[in-house]
């Protein structure tokens with residue numbers, strides 16, 4: 001039983017998740033592509049940005065609330081779309097969505113969720129967005145129509161999973177659904193009894209969104225393999241634009257020209273992301289991309305994810321011009337450690353750290369987080385050598 005009152009930061013939550021999950025599941029949650037350089041780089045790149053706090057400002061009230069593409073939020077965070085959440089906790093998508101609602105931030109349901117669009121809409125309040133993987137165009141059309149009719153407010157199209165990244169932990173462990181039994185996985189299960197009891201009680205999680213869809217076995221396998229319609233290009237976005245009257249956000253962008261192109265194609269926002277280092281290793285870190293990308297017309301509509309483990313990371317992302325961050329593994333550690341309560345605690349830790357960092361920096365509102373408050377360590381080295 002995880003004792004949440006003894007957990008003070010995301011690292012502590014990660015330790016608790018690691019203790020509860022069998023190795024094969026923890027590796028799926030944690031793992032990155034190939035040498036996993038980006039797994040650490042995504043986070044370390046935040047630490048290379050150094051604060052320049054302001055002093056003697058009125059901090060008698062500090063307000064961490066904000067708007068993310070027009071949606072109110074208790075701090076600049078969104079729970080990122082993640083697939084197979086019920087592997088971490090029974091009905092993991094519902095638990096995460098409820099935790100996000102309690103924390104006052106939006107939740108993004110993945111195409112590869114275990115709880116369906118309908119179940120999550122019925123069982124969780126709060127603002128919900130839907131993340132689309134285009135596996136087949138007819139399936140995409142059906143999913144988008146379902147999300148629209150169920151009141152999901154924004155559509156996030158993930159663009160960086162045309163082919164699955166080479167995740168060597170999963171290859172080594174033989175990770176897949178349904179789980180294959182071997183001496184190793186049985187030993188893994190026996191030594192993590194709390195997780196195993198839940199798994200036996202609830203059974204192998206299904207891909208909830210696909211249960212009632214006419215789907216070829218190839219498409220089903222493609223989703224589990226995370227390989228998408230490789231012929232889907234910018235021109236095909238028009239088809240989805242026609243179906244979805246609300247805001248569309250393109251996730252997985254890192255190149256300046258793609259940011260510009262997204263505007264030509266009627267996209268409302270982008271998520272600078274390398275998929276948490278799970279797709280192409282040694283991809284530029286999203287926070288460094290954020291610092292380089294300039295787009296006046298997309299101002300306030302650039303989000304960023306990858307490596308958010310501290311509230312101060314969110315402060316830096318905001319200062320460098322992001323509208324919000326997406327929170328991936330940090331929320332999943334909480335979910336895996338203690339379900340909805342654990343995820344809520346993880347989000348609360350990030351929110352409190354965010355607010356604490358605003359105070360230390362001398363900012364009483366989120367709008368005061370501006371680029372003059374941070375400097376890249378390399379600039380400090382350059383100025384030393386002058």
Ligand SMILES: Cc1cc2nc3c(=O)[nH]c(=O)nc-3n(C[C@H](O)[C@H](O)[C@H](O)COP(=O)(O)O)c2cc1C
Pocket residue numbers: 028029030042080081082083110111112131158251273274275276277278305306307308326327328329330332
């Ligand atoms: C276990 C796991 C599953 C994920 N599944 C999806 C998914 O279904 N769709 C998607 O767009 N991104 C998916 N992602 C990527 C996240 O949305 C996000 O980009 C990434 O986790 C951010 O990095 P962080 O985990 O360091 O915060 C997944 C990430 C993890 C860790």
